Amino acid sequence: MKGAIVTGLAIYRTPIAPEWIDYNGHVRDAYYGLIASHAIDTLMDRLGLDAAYRQQSRCTLYTVETHIHYLREIGGRDSVQVMARILGADEKRLHVALELVAEGSTETAATCETMLLHVRQSPPPVRTERFPHAVAAAIVKLRDATAAMPPSGPGSRRMELPRR
Amino acid sequence: MKGAIVTGLAIYRTPIAPEWIDYNGHVRDAYYGLIASHAIDTLMDRLGLDAAYRQQSRCTLYTVETHIHYLREIGGRDSVQVMARILGADEKRLHVALELVAEGSTETAATCETMLLHVRQSPPPVRTERFPHAVAAAIVKLRDATAAMPPSGPGSRRMELPRR
Numbered sequence: 316m317k318g319a320i321v322t323g324l325a326i327y328r329t330p331i332a333p334e335w336i337d338y339n340g341h342v343r344d345a346y347y348g349l350i351a352s353h354a355i356d357t358l359m360d361r362l363g364l365d366a367a368y369r370q371q372s373r374c375t376l377y378t379v380e381t382h383i384h385y386l387r388e389i390g391g392r393d394s395v396q397v398m399a400r401i402l403g404a405d406e407k408r409l410h411v412a413l414e415l416v417a418e419g420s421t422e423t424a425a426t427c428e429t430m431l432l433h434v435r436q437s438p439p440p441v442r443t444e445r446f447p448h449a450v451a452a453a454i455v456k457l458r459d460a461t462a463a464m465p466p467s468g469p470g471s472r473r474m475e476l477p478r479r
Numbered sequence: 480m481k482g483a484i485v486t487g488l489a490i491y492r493t494p495i496a497p498e499w500i501d502y503n504g505h506v507r508d509a510y511y512g513l514i515a516s517h518a519i520d521t522l523m524d525r526l527g528l529d530a531a532y533r534q535q536s537r538c539t540l541y542t543v544e545t546h547i548h549y550l551r552e553i554g555g556r557d558s559v560q561v562m563a564r565i566l567g568a569d570e571k572r573l574h575v576a577l578e579l580v581a582e583g584s585t586e587t588a589a590t591c592e593t594m595l596l597h598v599r600q601s602p603p604p605v606r607t608e609r610f611p612h613a614v615a616a617a618i619v620k621l622r623d624a625t626a627a628m629p630p631s632g633p634g635s636r637r638m639e640l641p642r643r
Contacts, residue, residue, distance in 0.1 A: 338533065339600065344542040345513035369502065379507040380638060382546040387575050408641050416626035430638050436503065471638040473564040474544060476567035476574050 321416045321423050322464040323398030324457065326361065327354035328418070330394050341388040350384060350412050351427040354397035357413065362457070363450045365432075374444050376409070376431040382471035387424040393417040397423070402463035404454045406445045407433045414467055426468035485580045485587050486628040487562030488621065490525065491518035492582070505552040512547060515577050515591040518561035522575065526617045528597075538608050540573070540595040546635035551588040555637050557581040559588070564625035569620045570609045571597045578631055590632035 329350055337343035359365060359376060369375045389395060396416050403410040412425040435444040446454065493514055501507035523529060523540060529584050533539045567574040577591040596639060599608040610618065 338530065339539050339541070343513075343516055344545060345509060345516040348512040349507075349509035352507055366502065375503050377503070378549050380546065380548045380633075381508060381512075381634065382544065382638065384544045385542050398505075404638055408640055410638060418488050428638050431642075469544075471546065471636070473637065474546065474574060474635040476569055476572060476594075 316327070321398055321414050321421065321467045323414055326399045327357045327397040328394060329353065331391050333391060334386070335434060336391050339388075342392050344383075344385060344468065347385065347415060347425045347427070348381065350395055350397060350415060350428065351383070351425075352378075354399065354413055355411065355429060355431070358399050358464055362453045367388045368450075371445075372435070373437045374435045377411075377434050379408075379430040379432050381427060381429045383425055384469045385425050386468055387417075387418055387420075387422060389415070389424050400466075401454060401458035401463055402428070402462055404451075406451070406460055407443050409433070409454060409469070412415060412466065412470065423467040426466065426470065429469045432464040436479075485562055485578050485631045486562060487576070487578055489560060490563045491521045491561040491636055492557065492558060493517065493540050494555040495555050497555060501554050502503060503552075505546065505554050506583055508549060511549065511553070511579060511589045511591070512545065514559055514561060515545070515589075515593065516542075518563065518577055519575065519593060519595070522524075522563050526621070527611075527614045532614075533587075536599070536611075537601045538599045541598050541605075543572075543594040543596050545591060545593045547589055547591045549589050550632055551584075551586060553579070553581055553588050560594070564628055564630075565618060565622035566592070566626055568615075570615070573597070573618060576630065576634065583588045589630040590630065590634065592635045 335342045335346040398414045400412045409431040415425040499510040562578045564576045570636040573595045
């Protein structure tokens with residue numbers, strides 16, 4: 316699937332910080348995850364789960380799981396663009412697919428799937444909470460616009476090597 | 480599986496940096512990944528894939544994919560211990576499972592599976608390379624010691640929500 320067209324809603328762009336480069340000479344694996352994490356923040360802003368909402372409602376999103384496929388190195392001079400699709404949602408959960416691409420490239424550098432859960436943090440204990448109506452509507456709208464877009468790389472799966 | 484005994488080889492320990500705390504009041508998802516990434520570095524040292532080896536051989540490990548399950552929040556005052564198991568390996572690939580646990584806790588904060596590929600970076604182009612004999616032997620030894628240990632949390636899998 317390498318070389319496929321990168322699809323989704325462009326939600327985030329960042330230059331590469333020098334401290335993200337590791338001994339292999341390109342961005343350390345974990346910082347792909349940091350770029351994805353910040354992209355999720357901007358997606359939350361678009362869906363009405365922004366800082367004002369979080370402060371007023373005491374609700375936020377917790378990340379439940381994340382699966383990243385590393386397809387290409389990202390160098391220190393690159394800027395990275397993140398595209399988002401919503402693959403699924405229910406009353407409390409959001410399944411997002413992200414694609415990271417170096418600007419000027421047509422080839423996906425990484426794909427990332429994340430499952431997020433809407434929770435109320437206070438008063439304790441933390442508990443799951445339904446999305447408010449406006450947020451649920453925004454999620455459905457974006458899901459309907461992006462879910463059927465073809466992915467440009469692999470999705471989550473069970474990792475396994477044959478036993479020798 | 481929450482509450483199961485954390486198992487594996489203790490390979491890494493780190494305090495939490497203040498900048499890892501996000502607006503939810505605990506460690507941002509991506510920094511669990513950074514802790515895992517540094518833990519993999521220490522595992523590489525143990526297997527003979529250390530800086531001296533990398534410099535001499537021009538070989539290193541590239542991360543192919545990573546799947547993290549977030550089971551518990553990690554706070555700013557925690558120190559995190561990382562346990563490692565080797566789930567599988569072949570001539571060029573290494574499948575590692577990590578468990579992150581806050582020190583003083585018996586409950587896993589996150590599980591992380593990573594697939595790594597041994598490559599030669601120079602001369603270009605980057606290409607896959609078999610592990611040298613001593614490294615392969617060290618991998619098998621650690622795999623045999625840890626692969627059968629019971630996991631304390633979920634492993635990699637396909638993420639999916641039912642379509643509404």
